[in-house]
Amino acid sequence: MQLHWQKQGYLFLASQNISLFGTMVTGYAITWYISLTTNSGLWLALATVSTLLPQILISLISGSWADRYSRKWLIIGADGGIALLTLGLSIIWELGFHSLPWLLIFAALRSVGQGIQQPAVSSAYPQLVPEKELTRINGINQTLMSLSTLLSPMVGGLILANFDLYWALMIDVVTAIVELLCMFQIKLKPVKSDKKQTPSTDFLTGFKYLFGNSILRRLFTINALSFLLMTPATVLSLLLIQRQFGATVSYLTLQEVVWASGSIMSGLIVAKHKAFKNNSRVLGLAIGAFAITMVLMGFMSNIWLYLGAMFLAGWSMPFIMTTQAVIIQTTAAPDFMGRTFANYQMIGNLMLLIGSLTLGPLADVIPLIWIFITCGLLLLISAIWYLKATQY
Template sequence: MVTGYAITWYISLTTNSGLWLALATVSTLLPQVLISLFGGAWADRYSRKWLIMGADGAIALLTLGLAILWSSGLRSLWWLLLFAALRSIGQGIQQPAVSSAYPQLVPENELTRINGLNQTLMSLSTLLSPLLGGLILANFNLYWALMIDVITAVIELLCMTKIKLQPVSVIANSALKNERVLIAGLKYLFNNLALRRLFTINGLAYLLMTPATVLSLLLIQRQFGASVTNLTLQEIIWAGGSIISGLIVAKQKQFKNNAHVLALSVGGFAIAMMLMGSMPNLALYLVTMFLAGWCTPFMMTTQAVIIQTTAEPDFMGRTFAANQMISNLMLLLGSLTLGPLADSVPLVLIFTVCGVLLFSVAIWYLRVSK
């Protein structure tokens, strides 16, 4: 995450361009969209442990290669975009395997608690990463941010060697071709009403959350000043809200209705986004970022638990992969349209309109999930 923040901020601070942010987002998301369904099929067919280790090991090697290029003086923004694209392929293989592994390690009645704990740890990483990324960019250079990714990957791989995951026996049949596995998975998802509705709200939410997740970098630069300090404060406040609410989620053994919690958290995020664009000073803007961060663990946890308790074990990897693909595709579409638009249309208008539409989506999902 330190590396991701450092790269994004380097591009943002160097260009101050919505188009370049859109290009960076495309490089980060498009390869995941293209590979994720295959990654999900592999997660249902092969060893999830070795998929995770192989993908993360490859990402670490790519990061090391970029660090060597950067230290040798080849410091082009296009190298960063290429690296982001290659890294995205590895994440598209790794993430379905990670998400589908949880039900193999955790009893169903503990999934909410463990997913909440996971979101808390992710939020803590989000809190520390911009601090480290900001310190590195301000005092050193991008090379050291890249090397942190390599070192932490080595630690992760050593941890993964100690985790035991049994292969999924039904899909482990090597006679099945990947194409047949993919088609069977898509048919299963289309015929499951609860998953169809979940994918609908997730897809629309990721599309309409683009201003907060991508364009907030431009918003804080244009309204409050382009500095590493302001960018760092934004991420710290967002992460602080996520950590507090993540701990609250982790204390819950189960939610009575995960779909309702998901709808309410999406609605809360929409309200925060409507307020973001019109805040008169940095302090009030950061309050809205705290609210958005507060809603995020509720959204992420309930999404994961709905899939983990609804999808059959044999389809778990493909279900998570399809959800990831739809979410990334919508975020990509939002970045391609709203990123360039932000160079000609006031950001306040973009944030407000998308917030109103997102709130409407939350109301729809709350009604259909009753």
């Protein structure tokens, strides 16, 4: 792997980001359709529940699958299933069945596939990439994800404004087919594991392993706090834009473009590093920076100042996501990698779900700016705790 990892590693990286682009185009189009149709925090919360809850539930067993079975075929099966579901919804939509409940059901079914796929994808990188290159690869991955975040809202907004949701769905189908063709070229050996264990005991063993490791325990604590307290910026910013500056597709698109631009620029910086000297310190500082920008968002009454704060928030994300992934990939044992990433995904999604269920309806009762400011201050306190807890 040390000498010939590039072809397989970069092909895998490319395939996952091609698929991600199509998924994000569809996701933005669906979310904006719901947001612009209802202008309701409750409906956005329902959409978030449909997206997250199935992933949380399937994560109870998907991590053990990633540790017991072929990660390659788990990815292929999950992506293929999602593509078929997307094709089915596109046909239903083209026939004229335009219903918000249909979109929620579709989002829930796709969420199951994503919950199976993500632990397998994250666990596969250490099999394909040498440890000394993980920071670089994760940095490139974050840059490509940010590029998708930059382009997908433009494409999604253009389709939603000028055509029909059907065409956004079909983009997801096409990119999934390309990703599947790439995956058939990837060679991933199954990880050796104890086949005698059941998925339930696998899950419990994975949690015991996680909380028995002090590095992972602290990481998962700050991850849970971050996903909970970042909810205003990651979920409710659509409503803040609409209520403060106007409900237009242009503003919604501009917000995503500015966020992605900051992420791309910082992602390129991260990608230049083969490794950070202290991933935990970089993570704590990046979370603290994100917290400060959330507080600033609450005070901004001018759209351009708000977008400036959004740019800084986007700048922080590649540092946050890359360092978290590298800490797990270099700390967790290979036969626990799938369960560790599944628990990481499950806890993060659970906190985001709790935040959406509580803050979404609350946003229909109290001013959003106070939600942003309060959560930002609490997130800053959490970042300071993590920096102190990880000092050596």
